[in-house]
Amino acid sequence: MILRRDFFARTTEVIAQELLGAFLVHDLPYGRVVGRIVETEAYLSDGDPACHAHKGMTNRNASMFGPAGRAYVYLVYGMYYCFNVVTAEKGKGEAVLIRALEPIEGISLMERHRNTSDLKTLCNGPGKLVMAMGIDKRHDGQTLMSGALKLMSSDSSEFQKYNSQEIDILRTTRIGISKGTELPLRYYIRDCNFISKK
DNA sequence: GGTGGGATTAGCT
DNA sequence: GCTAATCCCACCA
Numbered sequence: 001m002i003l004r005r006d007f008f009a010r011t012t013e014v015i016a017q018e019l020l021g022a023f024l025v026h027d028l029p030y031g032r033v034v035g036r037i038v039e040t041e042a043y044l045s046d047g048d049p050a051c052h053a054h055k056g057m058t059n060r061n062a063s064m065f066g067p068a069g070r071a072y073v074y075l076v077y078g079m080y081y082c083f084n085v086v087t088a089e090k091g092k093g094e095a096v097l098i099r100a101l102e103p104i105e106g107i108s109l110m111e112r113h114r115n116t117s118d119l120k121t122l123c124n125g126p127g128k129l130v131m132a133m134g135i136d137k138r139h140d141g142q143t144l145m146s147g148a149l150k151l152m153s154s155d156s157s158e159f160q161k162y163n164s165q166e167i168d169i170l171r172t173t174r175i176g177i178s179k180g181t182e183l184p185l186r187y188y189i190r191d192c193n194f195i196s197k198k
Numbered sequence: 199g200g201t202g203g204g205a206t207t208a209g210c211t
Numbered sequence: 212g213c214t215a216a217t218c219c220c221a222c223c224a
Binding site: 199200201202203204205207208209210211 | 212213214215217218219220221222223224
């Protein structure tokens with residue numbers, strides 16, 4: 001089942017947890033790539049200095065202020081892109097960063113995108129998964145509810161076999177930020193092999 | 199096993 | 212000028 005607006009237009013922290021086990025699907029002209037979400041981070045509008053929307057809207061973060069269910073894709077460190085799902089009400093400026101995926105389908109395509117064949121490190125970071133999935137800055141502001149790039153629920157029939165176990169969620173502080181480091185807004189699946197930091 | 203530096207660009211101060 | 216929601220490789224242990 002494709003995730004729709006009623007899923008995305010809710011509390012960001014809840015969505016960050018519920019996205020664990022869901023599937024990111026990209027139908028490219030030359031094939032389909034699918035990853036199972038195993039690590040996320042929430043970025044909030046209130047009291048969260050690490051959130052790009054914290055200081056208001058700019059050209060870069062404009063899609064964070066749009067309606068829920070769209071992509072927010074931005075350049076970090078001048079070289080890599082990060083992929084976020086815009087959440088909550090329109091205008092709030094909240095999102096969930098997808099930090100890691102378990103490669104599920106189209107693995108040879110992912111390997112080509114990333115120029116590596118090491119399954120464990122193919123999608124175990126936000127910049128890496130963007131590359132593996134064939135996401136780029138053109139996806140910024142695009143809807144995830146129709147079109148080539150979409151999210152499928154964790155109980156989708158075609159992927160159900162990948163969620164046979166109960167998902168055990170751990171919560172920690174976020175990674176790679178210098179402000180808001182004390183907030184416990186990172187979520188990941190326990191004992192997952194496709195996450196770089198436990 | 200762990201650490202340190204370089205790549206590369208947009209947006210702020 | 213400096214920093215950033217990162218990654219990779221060289222180098223040391």
